[in-house]
Amino acid sequence: MTTQTPSKPAPSEPGLLAQSVASFGKGLIDVVSTIGGVVTLAFDVARWSVRRPFRLQNLFAQLDFVGVGSIFIVGLTGLFTGMVFALQTSEAFALFDAESLVGPTVALTLTRELAAVFSALMVTMRAGSAMCTELGTMRVTEQVDALETMAVNPVQYLLVPRILAGLFMVPMLTILFSTAGMTGAYFVAVGGLGISPGTFLTRTQQWLEPVDIYEGVIKGAVFGVSVALICCYKGFNASGGAKGVGQATTEAMVASALSIFILDFIVGIVMH
């Protein structure tokens, strides 16, 4: 008589639910880890920004790159945003003979919300991606290590000027966006839709308060710091050659855009 030992069951593959939970958990850990890293970097940047030597040449180079270099694209985006917004709102307001509200509506929307959000998004795409790629390339080609071996702090040399450029230039670009947007709205409303210039300007003056402009400027500063921090953090911690730099840049773009919308809501709550 022969006896058969039962064969050992093969280890089962994790189920779809387990895989989903594991994937969600990993994603959550990545998000928390990135937030922690960005906050730590923010403290580092704050500490190194008040220590000598003050690298004004690097700061002006970044102000030029982030701010001056973005003037055309931000101005153009603002102009068309204002034009299309005037066009759309005028149609809606025409339904109940309230075209005179086109100016203030566009003005309030731009100054409080759209100018800061769109300017920050344009800076993210134009300057943030470049920051992340440049720092990532410097990291994987050991240029950051080279700075350290030469007793130069890379946070102070590379990151502080970029973060300060985000802090100072995005609010400026926000104002530019609003101005360009209102110009576009004026030409569409007055030139194209026949609203009188006096009505457009007077109504806008009546509704628009300085606090609306401050709100946009404050949001611009918050978004500017946030975008620059995230792009610098991702680039500075890139690894794995060209592929790693590409992945870091993609993550930086997604995280920056998300941070703009999330912070927009938070700052909005705080200011109202």
Next chain:
Amino acid sequence: MIDIVDLHKTFGENKVLTGINLSVPAGSTCVILGGSGSGKTVLMKHMIGLLHPDSGKVIIDGEDIVPMGVDDLQRVRNKFGMVFQAAALFDSMTVFENVAFPLREHTRLSEDELYAKVRSKLDLMGLKREVESKFPADLSGGMRKRVGLARAVVLDPKIVLYDEPTTGLDPITTDYVDEMILAAQQGLGVTSVVISHDISSAFNVGDQIAFLSKGVIVAHGTPEELRESQHPAVKVFLETWFGKN
């Protein structure tokens, strides 16, 4: 000058250094030899504080740099120059600006003095005047290494670290770089630590050679002493160059 005491370093599950002990006297050239992935570069990065060990001491001129804060570490790093495997030149700067960078950061030389100093180091490396205005992307691998070497010694450091200085170079340029390392030691009196898996180059420039295998130094001595080593890993490695005895 450099003393490494019982140094351990782990990355995740990977134990890279498992009790390194090494002493490099002042004015000598120590070559750390070992196969790819043996932890040579990790060891070198600990010497200049780019990596923090799990345990152990890294003593530079009598000071343990492991517990040091940023400011003290920066002070100690001023004693070092480092030549990276791929040169690590700043690609947004010209050759001249790359070599002048440490001088601009740590000295108050006038532009004329700065130019003279940079020029003298470029001359030492056999780099002509036309090279000064070129960007790293326009240079050959050998030229990049030489510019990296010029940048590493421009502040006349007491210690120079070379990470695989001859990897990827043709034999003539390899000889040239070896001569540069010897010239830096003999002419400037620097202490040199060279990471390499190039046996020929190691025996050319080293007045002591340490062999790193599986996270520990398994043999350490003069080139002649290393050739006599009976450690299996050393024997196998050297046989690839000297042949079987």
